[in-house]
Amino acid sequence: MRKIILLFILFVSVKSISQNKQLLYNFTSVPQSLMTNPGADVTYKFYFGIPLLSGISANVGSSGFSAYDLFADNGVDFNVKLGDVVFSTTRKDRAAINEQIELFTGGFRIRGGQDQYDSYVSFGMYQEFDFLSYMPKDLAILALDGNMDYLGKVFDLGDLNVKAEMLTVLHIGYHKNINERLIFGARGKIYSSIFNASSTKNSGYIYTIPSNVNIYEQVIYSNLQLNTSGIAKYDDEDYNGDVAKDIKNKALFGGNLGVGFDAGLTYYPKKNIQFTASIVDVGFIKHTKEVENLTYKGYYKYDGINPKFNGGNTGGDVYQQFKDAIPLDTLHTKYTTWRPAKFNSSIQYSFEEERSTDCNCTDYNPETSYKSAVGAQLFVLTTPRTPLIAFTTYYRRKIFNALQMKATYTIDSYSYKNIGLGLSSNFGPVNFYILADNLLEYRDVSKANSLSFQLGLNIIFKDK
Amino acid sequence: MKRLSFNRILLLFIISLFSFSCSSDLDFNQANDLKLEPIFVANLAYFEIPAHEFVTNGIEHNLTVGSPTVDVFNDAFFKKHLTRADLSFEIDNTINRGHTLDIILQDRNNQPLYTISFNIPAYTGVANSITKTEIFENGNLDLLKSTTKMTFVLKMLAGPPLSENSIGSFKLRSGVTAYLIVQ
Numbered sequence: 083m084r085k086i087i088l089l090f091i092l093f094v095s096v097k098s099i100s101q102n103k104q105l106l107y108n109f110t111s112v113p114q115s116l117m118t119n120p121g122a123d124v125t126y127k128f129y130f131g132i133p134l135l136s137g138i139s140a141n142v143g144s145s146g147f148s149a150y151d152l153f154a155d156n157g158v159d160f161n162v163k164l165g166d167v168v169f170s171t172t173r174k175d176r177a178a179i180n181e182q183i184e185l186f187t188g189g190f191r192i193r194g195g196q197d198q199y200d201s202y203v204s205f206g207m208y209q210e211f212d213f214l215s216y217m218p219k220d221l222a223i224l225a226l227d228g229n230m231d232y233l234g235k236v237f238d239l240g241d242l243n244v245k246a247e248m249l250t251v252l253h254i255g256y257h258k259n260i261n262e263r264l265i266f267g268a269r270g271k272i273y274s275s276i277f278n279a280s281s282t283k284n285s286g287y288i289y290t291i292p293s294n295v296n297i298y299e300q301v302i303y304s305n306l307q308l309n310t311s312g313i314a315k316y317d318d319e320d321y322n323g324d325v326a327k328d329i330k331n332k333a334l335f336g337g338n339l340g341v342g343f344d345a346g347l348t349y350y351p352k353k354n355i356q357f358t359a360s361i362v363d364v365g366f367i368k369h370t371k372e373v374e375n376l377t378y379k380g381y382y383k384y385d386g387i388n389p390k391f392n393g394g395n396t397g398g399d400v401y402q403q404f405k406d407a408i409p410l411d412t413l414h415t416k417y418t419t420w421r422p423a424k425f426n427s428s429i430q431y432s433f434e435e436e437r438s439t440d441c442n443c444t445d446y447n448p449e450t451s452y453k454s455a456v457g458a459q460l461f462v463l464t465t466p467r468t469p470l471i472a473f474t475t476y477y478r479r480k481i482f483n484a485l486q487m488k489a490t491y492t493i494d495s496y497s498y499k500n501i502g503l504g505l506s507s508n509f510g511p512v513n514f515y516i517l518a519d520n521l522l523e524y525r526d527v528s529k530a531n532s533l534s535f536q537l538g539l540n541i542i543f544k545d546k
Numbered sequence: 547m548k549r550l551s552f553n554r555i556l557l558l559f560i561i562s563l564f565s566f567s568c569s570s571d572l573d574f575n576q577a578n579d580l581k582l583e584p585i586f587v588a589n590l591a592y593f594e595i596p597a598h599e600f601v602t603n604g605i606e607h608n609l610t611v612g613s614p615t616v617d618v619f620n621d622a623f624f625k626k627h628l629t630r631a632d633l634s635f636e637i638d639n640t641i642n643r644g645h646t647l648d649i650i651l652q653d654r655n656n657q658p659l660y661t662i663s664f665n666i667p668a669y670t671g672v673a674n675s676i677t678k679t680e681i682f683e684n685g686n687l688d689l690l691k692s693t694t695k696m697t698f699v700l701k702m703l704a705g706p707p708l709s710e711n712s713i714g715s716f717k718l719r720s721g722v723t724a725y726l727i728v729q
Contacts, residue, residue: 153572160576228584230723296592297636297721386589386720389612389698401617528570 102461103139104474104490105504105517106536108358108428111486112506112515113189113540116204118426119360120255120267121346124202129513129542130188136538137184137208143532145496146175146217150528168222173241174467179213184538185250199259204269207252209333212422216243216467229290239286239304243466247419248276249367250333255344265348273340273421275367276332277312280419282466300384304408307377309417311338314374340367342421354452356430363421370416380408423464430457430478454479461494470495484508490519496532513540581729590633590720591696597641597712606708610700613652619693630725631690634679637666640714644668644703647718651693659689668705669714 107118113129114137115122131137147167154163187206194200220237229237255269286304293299312332315321331337342365348358382404432452459474472494479487485507492500502519516537523530593612600606618624619631639645645666651659662680682690700716 149572150570153574153576155571155573155576160579161581163576164580225582225584225728228586228724228726230585230587233587290587295719296589297634297719298587298589300588384589385592387591387614387616387696389591389593389614389696391593391595391610391612391698391700399615399617401621526570528572 102424102463102470102472102474102492102494103517103536104459104461104472104476104492105488105502105519107360107426107459107461108430108457109478109486109488109504109506109515109517111508112504112513112538113187113204113542114184114515114536114538116189116255116257116267116269117344118362118424119346119348119358120204120257120269120344121265121348121360122257122267122358123265123348123356124189124257125544126189126191126202127543127545128188128190129540131184131186131206132539132541133186134183136187136540137182137536138538139180139182139534139536141178141180141532141534143179143496143534144175144177145531146171148529148531150526154528165226168217168219168226171217171219173217173219173238175217175219177213177215177217179211181211182208184208187540194259199261201256201258202267203254203256205254207250209248209250211248213246214244214465216241218242218244224288229288232290233298234291235289237288239288239306240284242284242306243282245278245280245282245419245466247278247280249278249337250274250276252335253344263350267344267346269344271342271344271363271365272335273342273365273367274333274335274337275311275340275369275419276329276337277310278338278367278369278419279308279310279313281306281308283307296385301382302384302404302408303381304378306379307375309369309373309375309419311369311371311373311417314372338367338369338371340419340421341365346426354432354435356432356455356457357428358430359427360425362424362426364423365421367419367421368416369419373414373416375413375415375417377411377413378408379411382407420464425462426459428457428459430455452480459490488517492519500532508542511541511543513542514538515540581727583725583727586724586726588722588724590722591698592719593698594715594717595700597708597714597716598710600641600702601708601710601712604710606702608702610702611697613695613697616693616696619690624724624726625691627726627728628687628691628724629683629727630687631682632679632723633662633682633720634723635662635664635677635718635720637664637676638715638717639666639674639676640669641702641708641712641716642668642670642714643705643708645716646701646703648697648699650697650699651689652695652697653692654694656695659692660686666716668703 103118106112106115108122109115110122110124113124113126116124151167152163185207189202189204192201192203218241220241224237251271251273253269253271255267257265257267259265284306286306288302290298290300342363344360344362346360348356350356387400432455434453435451436453455478457476461472463470472492474490474492476488476490481487485505488504490502492502499522500519501521503521504517506513506515518535520530520532523533527533647664647666649662653659664676664678666676667674
């Protein structure tokens with residue numbers, strides 16, 4: 083158990099890498115693209131997702147090291163590999179897991195009246211799991227090596243930065259074609275947190291320096307806090323409830339609740355030039371139920387035992403003094419977590435115009451009137467430290483009427499060789515899509531720093 | 547025709563991308579081999595007694611005793627993970643009298659377990675620091691882990707008399723190097 087906790091502390095993960103859905107963004111033949119931009123230029127009469135199969139996405143990522151670096155079956159001692167990973171990474175490196183499953187989803191068009199353009203409603207519910215951890219480098223060094231070889235180094239306790247959350251999201255979006263060139267959309271969300279653990283605002287330091295008075299000057303200043311909700315009672319030995327029932331109850335708004343919104347637009351300055359922008363998950367969750375906060379806060383300067391001569395046996399309870407100076411406190415204080423907000427934007431140039439018989443040729447939607455398009459996207463994600471920024475260029479092509487492809491090349495702080503590919507097929511009303519990035523990493527997935535995929539199955543009815 | 551072949555090539559390319567995937571062998575059970583072997587250094591004890599404190603109302607007292615409790619070595623974490631401890635001492639005597647110092651490790655019943663002894667010569671104007679390192683491993687280490695009290699017995703040896711105006715001091719500082727294994 084101790085090992086699992088240690089490994090957890092060392093390598094728990096982030097979602098940051100995952101949250102960039104550069105393939106899905108503006109890939110409007112997939113209705114789920116509305117989840118990355120509520121103002122995406124979609125066309126449908128109505129659609130619904132096959133429950134539990136309409137949107138499945140997962141991402142595992144780590145910067146600075148891969149699963150192979152740690153777990154390769156190559157005869158090298160695990161502890162050597164662990165040391166190599168710790169020393170080759172920095173406090174900015176992170177590990178992440180993100181997973182989303184749509185429980186249900188659907189949408190319908192509201193026909194515009196005379197001189198009015200159509201508007202669309204979409205709604206659904208999805209479950210999400212996130213994990214984010216920065217490399218707690220200084221703490222890992224202390225655990226691996228101790229402080230003997232690091233006299234004078236100030237170990238930064240702020241390196242500990244971890245969060246994990248499971249939640250469900252119920253959402254409804256409205257999307258209005260203002261005119262033939264401009265579309266606005268917005269989506270309201272209700273978050274229900276099943277559990278949350280976050281320790282992202284830590285600070286403090288530990289140092290040992292040679293001293294003239296004593297052998298060393300040793301100081302610990304600790305300002306560590308872990309907030310949890312929905313976890314504490316399972317830690318209680320007397321707990322004899324039904325975990326599955328609890329989760330179901332919390333998923334259906336029995337958990338800690340929050341609200342948020344998405345907003346976005348699509349604009350065509352010219353018929354073949356498209357600009358889009360969106361902001362997603364501007365929202366927060368208030369944790370008021372089953373809250374437990376653990377804190378280690380205090381300052382302690384350790385001098386060692388100072389015997390009081392001829393004064394009894396005082397002066398030696400240094401360990402107790404330490405525990406009194408930096409106590410482990412358990413509190414029950416409400417707290418608020420902000421959802422990681424995502425900003426997306428794109429500019430696209432479409433070419434190879436076609437006037438096929440099944441197309442509504444007054445439509446601006448480039449996926450129905452142009453065979454090909456090239457474009458660029460920008461993605462920004464808020465994180466507990468500096469925002470994550472990714473830049474993508476892409477090529478989108480209609481291979482057949484029934485098959486759309488999008489290929490992307492993305493640069494971010496994790497990788498400069500991220501090639502992604504997405505396919506969306508429509509056979510009759512059945513829409514199947516599969517999107518995967520970091521394709522070059524698939525040559526050996528164990529060495530990949532990041533892998534993600536999204537796939538799903540929808541039923542879409544369009545005008546004939 | 548040209549268009550058709552382009553699409554075919556593209557499709558083939560896509561299919562091949564998705565099929566060339568493999569993975570090196572991974573062994574997640576290696577996590578069970580996790581073994582941390584940190585080495586920590588820390589202060590152990592320190593004191594400084596100025597020469598004049600050996601004299602009260604003109605009368606020398608030649609025996610000074612302090613018995614602080616020690617609550618670190620018998621802590622559950624250290625009992626389990628401490629595999630070796632080096633206790634190092636450094637004594638600087640600048641009083642013109644010799645001393646002996648015994649540091650006696652005692653258990654919770656005040657039974658002596660281990661004694662570290664020093665002979666410190668009188669100060670003659672030349673810096674003369676005495677250092678000593680005691681290594682606790684195996685059987686010795688168990689004695690250290692039973693230690694709940696350290697008694698410092700400082701005896702001043704015969705020599706030129708001290709007064710309340712005498713200069714110099716008797717100074718000790720010590721540290722511990724703790725070798726831990728956590729697995």
